[in-house]
Amino acid sequence: MSHPIAALANVPGVAARDAATTGFVFNHTMLRIKDPRASLDFYTRVLGFSLVRHNDFPEAEFSLYFLAIVDPADIPGDESERKAWVAGLQGVLELTHNHGTEAQDGAVYHDGNSEPRGFGHICLSVPDVRAACERFEALGVPFQKRLTDGRMKDIAFIKDPDGYWVEIIQPTPL
Known part of the structure; x- marks a missing residue:
């Protein structure tokens, strides 16, 4: 049985890692x-x-x-x-x-999530997404998407002071 990651080698445009990139971070x-x-x-x-x-x-x-x-x-x-x-x-x-x-008054930078769209978000993995979201709620952090919103009930999005979205996930299933 092949390793599941081997299937990614068949995705168009994906090349094998060049040895010259060893050590890149x-x-x-x-x-x-x-x-x-x-x-x-x-x-x-x-x-x-x-x-x-x-x-x-x-x-x-x-x-x-x-x-x-x-x-x-x-x-x-x-x-x-x-x-x-x-x-x-x-x-x-x-x-x-x-x-x-x-x-300056108002927003200064484009957050990438209004037209024209570009940059989307950064992501933070937390041990317990529910507990993290409860804490963000208590701290008055604005949400773009709560766990209860939409179809994806295992991720949330909060906003930083400039309106950039921060996705909140946990590494294990809810």
Whole structure:
């Protein structure tokens, strides 16, 4: 019997992994944010990320915040060590703040989920999706889709302060 993943080799456009890509790591996704205080609070307090690196570029008027779900005790104290460590992580979220946007009225960035559609969402896997959703509800986090909405009763979508969707799943069946 062949391995179930072998069937994916027959999907059009899927090539075998080139040996030259050994060691490649999907490191991060970048989202532009309007207000770093609101976004950092959401991603750290609400979703459990740790701020692993921060860079300000005053001459270019922007700041970068790198977040990951890691034990804060594992974050290297030395800046050069931390930079290399962060570059080797998987699943890092880079938040980019263009200075001054926090003072603008209304939405500043397109969330990708209204016309024209593009970017869709990021996803967080949690041990218990029901408990996580109850906590988000208690914290006043806006939902795009609750577990009870639609046909897919095992996933939820919440919104971050900029309206980006965050899918919430659990690794085991409900």
